[in-house]
Amino acid sequence: MGTTQVEGVPETKYWHLKTVLSDALDSEFAVGEVLPNERALAARFGVARATLRQALEQLELEGRLQRRRGVGTTVAPPRIGVDVGPTEHSWPGFMGDDWQTEGYALEAPPASVARVLDTGGADPLHTVRRTRVTHGQPVAAELLYVPVPSVPTVSSAPPDPADDPAARAREVLRELRRLRLEGQDRAVELGSARAEDARQLDRLPGAPMLVVTTRYLVSGRVAAVSSATYRADTCRLTFTDGQPVPLAN
Amino acid sequence: MGTTQVEGVPETKYWHLKTVLSDALDSEFAVGEVLPNERALAARFGVARATLRQALEQLELEGRLQRRRGVGTTVAPPRIGVDVGPTEHSWPGFMGDDWQTEGYALEAPPASVARVLDTGGADPLHTVRRTRVTHGQPVAAELLYVPVPSVPTVSSAPPDPADDPAARAREVLRELRRLRLEGQDRAVELGSARAEDARQLDRLPGAPMLVVTTRYLVSGRVAAVSSATYRADTCRLTFTDGQPVPLAN
DNA sequence: TAGTGGTCTAGACCACCCG
DNA sequence: GGGTGGTCTAGACCACTAA
Numbered sequence: 036m037g038t039t040q041v042e043g044v045p046e047t048k049y050w051h052l053k054t055v056l057s058d059a060l061d062s063e064f065a066v067g068e069v070l071p072n073e074r075a076l077a078a079r080f081g082v083a084r085a086t087l088r089q090a091l092e093q094l095e096l097e098g099r100l101q102r103r104r105g106v107g108t109t110v111a112p113p114r115i116g117v118d119v120g121p122t123e124h125s126w127p128g129f130m131g132d133d134w135q136t137e138g139y140a141l142e143a144p145p146a147s148v149a150r151v152l153d154t155g156g157a158d159p160l161h162t163v164r165r166t167r168v169t170h171g172q173p174v175a176a177e178l179l180y181v182p183v184p185s186v187p188t189v190s191s192a193p194p195d196p197a198d199d200p201a202a203r204a205r206e207v208l209r210e211l212r213r214l215r216l217e218g219q220d221r222a223v224e225l226g227s228a229r230a231e232d233a234r235q236l237d238r239l240p241g242a243p244m245l246v247v248t249t250r251y252l253v254s255g256r257v258a259a260v261s262s263a264t265y266r267a268d269t270c271r272l273t274f275t276d277g278q279p280v281p282l283a284n
Numbered sequence: 285m286g287t288t289q290v291e292g293v294p295e296t297k298y299w300h301l302k303t304v305l306s307d308a309l310d311s312e313f314a315v316g317e318v319l320p321n322e323r324a325l326a327a328r329f330g331v332a333r334a335t336l337r338q339a340l341e342q343l344e345l346e347g348r349l350q351r352r353r354g355v356g357t358t359v360a361p362p363r364i365g366v367d368v369g370p371t372e373h374s375w376p377g378f379m380g381d382d383w384q385t386e387g388y389a390l391e392a393p394p395a396s397v398a399r400v401l402d403t404g405g406a407d408p409l410h411t412v413r414r415t416r417v418t419h420g421q422p423v424a425a426e427l428l429y430v431p432v433p434s435v436p437t438v439s440s441a442p443p444d445p446a447d448d449p450a451a452r453a454r455e456v457l458r459e460l461r462r463l464r465l466e467g468q469d470r471a472v473e474l475g476s477a478r479a480e481d482a483r484q485l486d487r488l489p490g491a492p493m494l495v496v497t498t499r500y501l502v503s504g505r506v507a508a509v510s511s512a513t514y515r516a517d518t519c520r521l522t523f524t525d526g527q528p529v530p531l532a533n
Numbered sequence: 534t535a536g537t538g539g540t541c542t543a544g545a546c547c548a549c550c551c552g
Numbered sequence: 553g554g555g556t557g558g559t560c561t562a563g564a565c566c567a568c569t570a571a
Binding site: 050053093096097098114116220221222223224225226227240241243245267268270271272273274275 | 469
C-alpha cells in the first residue's frame with residue numbers, strides 16, 4: 036500500500052467523538068447554548084455514556100464546554116484573559132485590584148510553600164485567603180503566606196475568634212504595601228482544586244487549576260509567598276512584560 | 285451534634301483514595317519506584333478498577349505519578365523547572381538554547397493563531413516545528429508561525445520536497461534573529477496534546493499540556509507567533525523577570 | 534419531583550512493552 | 553506470551569438544580 040506514513044494510531048472512539056463534537060460546536064452552536072444531555076448524546080452516537088463523557092471531559096478541559104450538575108452542558112465562552120504579569124499587582128493587595136479578602140489564619144505552611152521560603156522552617160505564618168473576581172466571576176483562590184518578621188508591627192498572637200478575621204488580614208496587607216518590593220519570581224504549573232478552593236470557585240474538588248506561585252523579594256529575602264489557583268477551564272493567564280500591546284480580550 | 289462546620293461534601297471514594305495514595309507516596313515510596321499494578325491496587329482497596337484509575341489520573345495530573353502502557357506506574361520525580369521568561373530565548377532560535385528544529389511547512393495557520401496576528405488573514409506562513417529538550421528530556425513541542433513579510437529574504441515558494449525541510453527552517457530562524465526585537469507578549473493556558481505533539485513528546489493524544497502563546501513584536505507589528513505546548517505532568521513554567529534569585533530547581 | 538451531571542461497578546478487549 | 557496501562561460497555565445509584 037502507498038501509506039507514506041505509518042499512523043500507528045487507530046483513532047479511539049472518544050477521540051474521534053471529541054473532534055466531531057468540536058466541529059459541531061464551531062458550526063452549529065452559539066455560546067451559552069445547552070447541549071442535549073449525556074444519555075441522549077451517547078445514544079445518538081451509539082456509544083456508552085462513559086465513552087461520551089471522556090470526550091466531554093476533554094472539551095471541558097480545553098475550555099470549550101461548561102458542565103454543571105443538575106443543570107446541563109453548555110457551550111463555554113472564550114477563556115478570560117487574566118493578567119498575572121509583573122506590572123499589575125506589584126504588591127498583593129494593590130489598591131484597585133480585584134482581590135477580595137476572605138479569611139486569615141496563623142499557621143505553619145504546607146511543605147511545598149516552606150520549600151520556597153528562605154527559612155525552610157515550619158514556623159507559623161500570617162496566612163491570608165483571598166479570591167480574585169474578574170468580570171464579576173471568581174477566577175482564582177489564593178493563599179498568601181507572610182512570615183511574621185516581614186511585618187513586625189502586626190501582632191503574631193493567635194487572633195481572637197471574636198474579632199473579624201479579615202481585620203488582621205487587612206493589617207498584614209497594609210504593612211506589606213509599605214515595603215519596597217525589589218522583585219518577584221513566578222512559576223506556573225498544573226494542579227487540582229482542593230476542597231476549599233473548589234467551594235470558593237464553585238467547582239468540584241479535583242477540578243484542573245493553574246497554580247501560580249509568586250515569591251515577593253524585599254532586601255534580598257522572601258517577604259511573602261503567594262499560591263494562587265486559577266480555574267484552568269475559564270482562564271488564560273497573560274504576562275504583559277510592560278508592553279503596550281496586550282493580547283486581545 | 286457539635287459539628288461546627290457543615291461539610292456538605294460526602295467525600296467520594298476516589299477522592300479519599302487519592303489522599304491515601306498521596307500520603308503513601310510521601311512516606312513509603314522513593315522516586316522511580318514502581319507501584320503494584322492497577323488490578324492489584326484496586327483489589328487491595330476494595331474498589332473497581334475504574335475508580336482506582338480516577339485516583340491515579342488525578343495524581344498523574346498533579347505530577348506525582350507517571351504511567352506508561354505496557355510498563356507500569358512509577359513515582360514521578362519533582363517537576364522540571366523550565367524557564368519561559370523574557371530573559372531567555374529573547375528570540376526563537378537563540379544560539380545555545382535547547383530547541384531542536386524538527387520540520388518546516390508553508391501553510392495557513394489555525395484560526396486561533398490567525399486571531400493574534402495583526403493580519404487576521406489566512407495567508408500561508410512559514411511554519412517551523414521544533415522540540416525543546418531539557419535535561420535530556422523532550423518537554424515541549426512548538427509551532428512557530430512567521431508571516432512571509434517578516435523575513436523577506438527567505439523564499440516563500442513551496443519548498444522542494446527533495447530538499448532538507450529543516451534547511452528552510454534554519455533560514456527563517458537566522459533571518460528572524462537579525463531583527464530588533466521590541467517586546468513580547470505571553471499567555472499560558474491549559475490544552476491537550478494533538479496527535480503530532482503527542483508523538484513528539486512521547487505521550488498519548490489528549491494528554492494535558494500547558495500552552496504558551498508568545499507574540500514577538502518588531503516595529504510595532506507582530507513579526508512571529510509561537511505556540512508551544514509543554515508537558516503539564518512534568519513541567520513547571522518559571523518566569524524570571526530578570527531577577528537574580530530564581531526558584532530552586 | 535423530574536432531570537441533570539458525577540460516581541461506581543464488574544466485567545471485556547485492545548495496544549504496547551519486555552523478556 | 554504474559555503483564556501492563558488504555559479503552560469501552562451497560563448498567564446502577566447519588567448529589568444537585570430548578571420548576
